[in-house]
Amino acid sequence: xxxxxxxxxxxxxxxxxxxxxxxxxxxxxxxxxxxxxxxxxxxxxxxxxxxxxxxxxxxxxxxxxxxxxxxxxxxxxxxxxxxxxxxxxxxxxxxxxxxxxxxxxxxxxxxxxxxxxxxxxxxxxxxxxxxxxxxxxxxxxxxxxxxxxxxxxxxxxxxxxxxxxxxxxxxxxxxxxxxxxxxxxxxxxxxxxxxxxxxxxxxxxxxxxxxxxxxxxxxxxxxxxxxxxxxxxxxxxxxxxxxxxxxxxxxxxxxxxxxxxxxxxxxxxxxxxxxxxxxxxxxxxxxxxxxxxxxxxxxxxxxxxxxxxxxxxxxx
Numbered sequence: 001x002x003x004x005x006x007x008x009x010x011x012x013x014x015x016x017x018x019x020x021x022x023x024x025x026x027x028x029x030x031x032x033x034x035x036x037x038x039x040x041x042x043x044x045x046x047x048x049x050x051x052x053x054x055x056x057x058x059x060x061x062x063x064x065x066x067x068x069x070x071x072x073x074x075x076x077x078x079x080x081x082x083x084x085x086x087x088x089x090x091x092x093x094x095x096x097x098x099x100x101x102x103x104x105x106x107x108x109x110x111x112x113x114x115x116x117x118x119x120x121x122x123x124x125x126x127x128x129x130x131x132x133x134x135x136x137x138x139x140x141x142x143x144x145x146x147x148x149x150x151x152x153x154x155x156x157x158x159x160x161x162x163x164x165x166x167x168x169x170x171x172x173x174x175x176x177x178x179x180x181x182x183x184x185x186x187x188x189x190x191x192x193x194x195x196x197x198x199x200x201x202x203x204x205x206x207x208x209x210x211x212x213x214x215x216x217x218x219x220x221x222x223x224x225x226x227x228x229x230x231x232x233x234x235x236x237x238x239x240x241x242x243x244x245x246x247x248x249x250x251x252x253x254x255x256x257x258x259x260x261x262x263x264x265x266x267x268x269x270x271x272x273x274x275x276x277x278x279x280x281x282x283x284x285x286x287x288x289x290x291x292x293x294x295x296x297x298x299x300x301x302x303x304x305x306x307x308x309x310x311x312x313x314x315x316x
Contacts (some may be wrong), residue, residue: 011042080295
């Protein structure tokens with residue numbers, strides 16, 4: 001039998017190449033494998049911690065669906081759906097809330113980061129790992145492709161599954177495993193830090209050539225060396241190191257020439273994705289129907305697992 005693979009992305013803005021190489025590309029590669037039954041969702045309930053405008057949420061959700069389809073996700077091979085279209089996600093999260101302690105959640109990275117920045121934390125951010133555990137465990141998930149910084153969420157899902165099974169003397173939930181592609185687990189941004197919208201150091205995935213050029217030319221370089229480290233770290237996402245070696249040897253210290261070569265490679269990669277997305281955007285009704293059909297399939301699996309959990313706790 002195929003292993004069940006699940007992952008999701010929050011609709012919080014334009015994706016960048018870090019999102020693509022860190023996670024989205026894996027979805028496309030894995031859906032073609034005979035080993036996996038892929039469930040890929042738009043995490044709109046998670047996004048509510050950040051997006052609190054109805055029109056913006058609808059727009060971002062549709063945009064992310066277009067992004068998924070443009071990179072090559074196929075509804076014939078993957079179950080593609082919105083988190084909010086499957087009520088079992090939030091219902092199971094509440095059941096988990098009753099067995100998860102506050103000190104345990106206070107160890108979560110998101111909570112620590114917010115606390116360190118002295119932010120007024122909402123309950124959704126604090127409780128984020130519990131809802132994510134429900135997302136994962138509802139489908140009997142075996143594999144969760146994540147970036148290195150998301151590994152803790154899979155660990156939380158495993159811990160919660162173990163505690164539920166032990167507390168209620170149940171075998172309802174299996175223990176998922178994370179999947180991290182080591183070479184691209186953390187994609188560097190234009191300033192050398194992790195690529196992130198919050199840092200303003202991204203190269204947008206569907207950008208026009210002019211925007212790509214502006215971002216690449218803005219990559220921070222260290223004038224003390226022959227090879228611009230940040231340029232090379234991004235460049236090797238698009239070409240093998242064997243291909244890059246003669247290019248960088250021939251242009252030692254010529255940072256502008258190396259950036260121009262990177263612009264060419266990024267644009268050559270992005271252009272077909274950009275054009276495919278533009279075509280898909282002309283038929284929003286088709287995209288919405290794909291999400292509706294995906295939700296129908298997801299609800300079948302999620303509802304069955306929720307019933308199992310409810311029987312285990314005694315409310316059914």
